[in-house]
Amino acid sequence: MKATHMKIHAWYQANGRHTLPWRTTHDPYAIYLSEVMLQQTQVKTVLERYYFPFLERFPTLQSLGEAPLDDVLKLWEGLGYYTRARNLHKTATQITQLPEDIDALIKLPGIGKNTAHAIAVFAFKKPVPIMEANVKRILCRIHTLTTPTPKELWEIAYRMVDHTNPFDYNQALMDIGSTVCLPKNPHCHTCPFEAICQGKEEPTRYPTKIKKQTPTRHQQLLLYNHQNTLALTQRTGRFLHGLWGFEACETLPSDTLYLGEVTQSYTHFKLTAQIHLCRESTPTQSHYFSIEEIERLALSKVDAKIVKLFLDKI
Ligand code: SF4
Structure with missing residues (x-):
């Protein structure tokens, strides 16, 4: 692997994204934050809207742990996959410094095997590999693997990692x-792995893509409207826990106004919600908010869409 490591190093010197802020910092917390944000979100979105405001508001693990969860969720608003924010906060309430050891990292809320490895190598320079989607694709192609197990991939990754400059x-x-x-048209002629890649003749064969069918959930949502305010509740179940929003209802009252439909895709399902408005002469719900107040609450994307629909129609 020595010759390949040298080629990778030369390629990185010439083409790597060296200026990404989580690559120029030595702060393990900032690196951990970037790893969590990047788990489900593109670099561009994280860079443009979330990473810097989050670090400015919560510059240390300790400051994050001392903040109310509502403030953390509000800053996370729009980034989705809110369990990430809740787990970050939970970790911050437990420790003020990240451990260097992978086994200790994995015990922290929301830190899986790959994130633990990423923190270990990027924050603490441990000679270990990482295993995100791009890396999996490269390993599969180099070794012509169609459906490898995670164990196989980790073993290969550990054998290949550069101990000199991980x-x-x-x-x-x-x-x-x-x-x-790239998934569709890889540029093998410029790739530092070309000399050892066994899959370069037909790279798109590796790995085999398994198409998942995403089910659609249909819901009826009822908006309670009283004197320019809307009723919202703070979710307590696992789904979108801690965020404010509108609850689904089984049976609609007869005198409602249909506003329209909103959709939102989640990892395991697509949500299609029919939105109905109930105008009340007297308030019947616990918490009513003006539009200005709603803007200060942590809302999920689907609930923000519902508020927009309400404002467009009313
Ligand atoms: S040689 Fe081609 S298929 Fe192989 S790792 Fe490089 S880009 Fe991917």
């Missing part, structure tokens, strides 16, 4: 995956 090696793999070893 930080650059892993960052390079992510950049190669997002700019060279």
Whole structure:
């Protein structure tokens, strides 16, 4: 692997995204935050709207742990997958410094095997691999693997990692995956793995793509409207826990006004919600908010869409 490591290093020096802020900091908390934000979100979105405001408001794990969860969720609004924010906050209430050890990292809320490895190598320069989607694709193609198990992939990744400069090696793999070893048209002629890649003749065969059918959930949502205010509740179940929103209802009252439909895609299902308005002469719900107050609450994307629909129609 030595010759390949040298090629990867040269490629990274010439083409790597060295200026990404989580690559220029030595602060383990900032690196941990970036890893969590990047789990389900594109670099551009994280950079433009979330990473810097979050660090400015919560510059340390301690400041994050001392903040109310509502404030954390509000700053996370629109980023989705709110369990990430709740777990970050929970971790921050438990520790003020991240451990360096992978086994200790994995015990923290929301830190899985890949995130633990990413923190270990990027924050603490441990000679370990990472295993995100781009890296998996590269490994599958190099070794012509169609349906490898996670164990197989981790074993290969550990065999290949550059112990001399694991930080650059892993960052390079992510950049190669997002700019060279592309899902559809990989640029093998510019790839530092070309000499050892067994799958370069038919790269798109590896790995086999398994198409998942996403079910659609249909809901009726009732908006309670009293004197320019809307009733919202703070969710307590697992789904969108802690966020304010509108509750689904089984049976609609007869005198409601149909406002329209909103849809939202989640990891495991698509939500289609029919929105109905109930104008009340006297308030019947616990918490009513003006539009200005709603803007200060942490709302999920679907609830923000419902508020917009209400404002457009009324
Ligand atoms: S040679 Fe081609 S298929 Fe192989 S890792 Fe590089 S870009 Fe991917």
